[in-house]
Amino acid sequence: MNPEEYVTLPAFRETGYVVLDPYDQAQDPREWEQLTFVDWKSSGDTRFAPLASAYGDMECNGFWNHTPAKTDKDGVWVDANVAVAPRLKARAEEPGANIGRCRVIELQPTAYGETLYNLHRDDNNRLNPEGTGWIVRAFFNLTDDPDTMMVLREDRDDPATETRIALPAGAQVIIDTQRLWHAVWHPSDRARYCLITSYESGPELDAYIKAKNGVSRIESAPIDPAVQAEGEAVAASKREARAAALAARGQDPTFGDGSLRASATMETYSEA
Numbered sequence: 001m002n003p004e005e006y007v008t009l010p011a012f013r014e015t016g017y018v019v020l021d022p023y024d025q026a027q028d029p030r031e032w033e034q035l036t037f038v039d040w041k042s043s044g045d046t047r048f049a050p051l052a053s054a055y056g057d058m059e060c061n062g063f064w065n066h067t068p069a070k071t072d073k074d075g076v077w078v079d080a081n082v083a084v085a086p087r088l089k090a091r092a093e094e095p096g097a098n099i100g101r102c103r104v105i106e107l108q109p110t111a112y113g114e115t116l117y118n119l120h121r122d123d124n125n126r127l128n129p130e131g132t133g134w135i136v137r138a139f140f141n142l143t144d145d146p147d148t149m150m151v152l153r154e155d156r157d158d159p160a161t162e163t164r165i166a167l168p169a170g171a172q173v174i175i176d177t178q179r180l181w182h183a184v185w186h187p188s189d190r191a192r193y194c195l196i197t198s199y200e201s202g203p204e205l206d207a208y209i210k211a212k213n214g215v216s217r218i219e220s221a222p223i224d225p226a227v228q229a230e231g232e233a234v235a236a237s238k239r240e241a242r243a244a245a246l247a248a249r250g251q252d253p254t255f256g257d258g259s260l261r262a263s264a265t266m267e268t269y270s271e272a
């Protein structure tokens with residue numbers, strides 16, 4: 001799958017992410033506390049509250065896992081959740097671009113090493129017709145998690161390619177999650193909530209990014225070098241254990257390019 005066959009935006013060309021002006025989250029009601037959350041199939045504690053799903057049902061499956069299968073566009077609003085979260089729906093609609101999946105994630109605390117192990121790339125553009133807009137994902141942080149970071153890597157195994165974006169309440173980031181390895185590091189004692197929306201790249205999203213003063217490169221949030229080193233070691237040992245388990249079951253433990261598979265499937269951690 002070649003992004004050059006799609007409509008893409010210049011803002012993502014250099015780094016694959018754009019940080020927008022922060023949003024004044026404190027002015028809004030905590031609508032996520034009223035939402036209905038559903039378990040995601042294999043990611044343990046992580047739950048999602050769908051605002052838009054493939055056909056409007058209260059479920060979070062990939063749009064391509066439905067009949068008929070569809071790409072991650074033209075999401076259908078989930079009535080019961082939209083009814084209690086009109087402000088979240090309005091924020092998702094603000095860019096005016098085509099919306100695919102739209103949901104609130106409930107992420108339990110994670111350690112840095114676990115985050116590195118969870119690094120993954122999304123499969124947003126499966127079934128997306130060439131010549132149309134490349135699908136990217138927006139992350140609007142809802143809870144105030146000043147120590148929490150979106151961890152991005154161009155190369156999963158190269159810490160030098162890492163960017164860490166702090167996620168206080170109102171942080172707004174749009175990411176080409178099919179290009180960048182990503183996961184959220186959430187050192188906290190309570191769950192984090194974030195609005196995640198798939199958007200189609202095009203003139204509407206381009207105008208929105210410009211209106212919100214999007215920047216394509218920021219300085220990484222600081223990290224303690226000891227935490228970083230320990231995290232690398234933890235992630236490496238978890239990957240080796242995972243690869244051994246897959247090999248014992250006769251499955252290919254690599255991504256096909258020689259790198260060890262980070263987790264059971266890309267779908268295991270299909271959101272950050």
Ligand SMILES: [Fe+2]
Nearest residue numbers: 122270271272
């Ligand atoms: Fe993801």
